[in-house]
Amino acid sequence: MEILVASSPSKNGKREIIQELEKHNPKFYLIDNPGQIVSTFNTNYGFLHLSSNIWRSIQNINIGNAYQYWFARKQMILSVICPVLNGEKYITSNILKFFTDSKFEDKELLIIDGGSNDRTIEIVKDWCQKYSNIKLIHNPHKYVPYALNIGIKKSKGQFISRLDVHTVYPKNYFEKCIELSKTINADNIGGTIISCGVSICGKAIAHSMSSLFGVGNSTPRIKDYDGYVDSIAFGFWDKQVFDKYGFFDETLIKNQDEDHNYLIIENGGKVYQSSKIKTYYFVREKIIDFIKQMFYYGFYKP
Numbered sequence: 085m086e087i088l089v090a091s092s093p094s095k096n097g098k099r100e101i102i103q104e105l106e107k108h109n110p111k112f113y114l115i116d117n118p119g120q121i122v123s124t125f126n127t128n129y130g131f132l133h134l135s136s137n138i139w140r141s142i143q144n145i146n147i148g149n150a151y152q153y154w155f156a157r158k159q160m161i162l163s164v165i166c167p168v169l170n171g172e173k174y175i176t177s178n179i180l181k182f183f184t185d186s187k188f189e190d191k192e193l194l195i196i197d198g199g200s201n202d203r204t205i206e207i208v209k210d211w212c213q214k215y216s217n218i219k220l221i222h223n224p225h226k227y228v229p230y231a232l233n234i235g236i237k238k239s240k241g242q243f244i245s246r247l248d249v250h251t252v253y254p255k256n257y258f259e260k261c262i263e264l265s266k267t268i269n270a271d272n273i274g275g276t277i278i279s280c281g282v283s284i285c286g287k288a289i290a291h292s293m294s295s296l297f298g299v300g301n302s303t304p305r306i307k308d309y310d311g312y313v314d315s316i317a318f319g320f321w322d323k324q325v326f327d328k329y330g331f332f333d334e335t336l337i338k339n340q341d342e343d344h345n346y347l348i349i350e351n352g353g354k355v356y357q358s359s360k361i362k363t364y365y366f367v368r369e370k371i372i373d374f375i376k377q378m379f380y381y382g383f384y385k386p
Contacts, residue, residue, distance in 0.1 A: 165235030196231035274316025275361025
């Protein structure tokens with residue numbers, strides 16, 4: 085959201101400002117006195133009332149030669165990025181509906197598709213037509229690390245949340261992550277992963293992925309925990325983290341998230357797991373798919 089505060093300009097002055105600002109296609113409001121809105125050139129953006137404290141904190145700048153104005157810019161709060169390839173089975177309920185049902189409003193969703201040949205693209209396009217804050221982006225390189233870096237670079241939010249199409253998230257997921265980001269000294273935040281299966285085989289795989297035998301001492305997968313860890317799944321970051329530590333390694337088809345967490349820690353950062361966040365991950369339903377997944381996890385282990 086972008087706000088223009090004007091010191092009682094004339095009608096002609098208001099038009100001058102609006103014409104100047106429209107060149108940059110912003111979301112601006114014209115305000116006369118603290119808390120009183122005089123004009124807005126696009127009612128689709130709604131209205132905003134400023135408290136006296138906010139009014140006093142706005143920095144004076146000059147626009148043009150005629151008037152003294154005050155300008156403040158507020159960045160979008162949250163960008164949600166989701167890499168996907170052939171995700172028609174889960175993407176509607178786990179990602180699209182979850183995103184739109186979330187009470188948190190100041191957000192965008194970027195679906196980065198790696199060349200799906202099922203109905204994924206068709207489904208996402210339908211939702212894009214209904215919701216202007218959902219975008220479909222093509223990933224010409226197919227794999228997840230490319231998708232993550234594309235999404236991060238195109239994101240507009242102060243915070244970035246990475247969602248996985250095979251995972252179910254709690255309704256207050258975004259709110260909890262933002263709350264923790266503001267109160268915990270950490271560069272990446274995540275929670276406990278509860279593995280789930282549908283078939284008998286899937287349930288057996290889920291059980292193995294929740295045990296010491298199956299995943300070793302991977303804290304996010306085997307227990308609730310509050311504290312600093314080596315790695316967490318998915319990820320929730322302040323966007324500045326990527327300016328500080330860099331982007332995902334695009335040579336790692338798997339485990340790029342674990343590698344990035346190590347990069348953060350090696351450079352003095354922190355990764356935090358919270359028991360307040362619980363996500364439900366649906367595992368592979370076939371043994372052969374599970375074997376392939378584990379093989380690549382080991383092959384690309386940082």
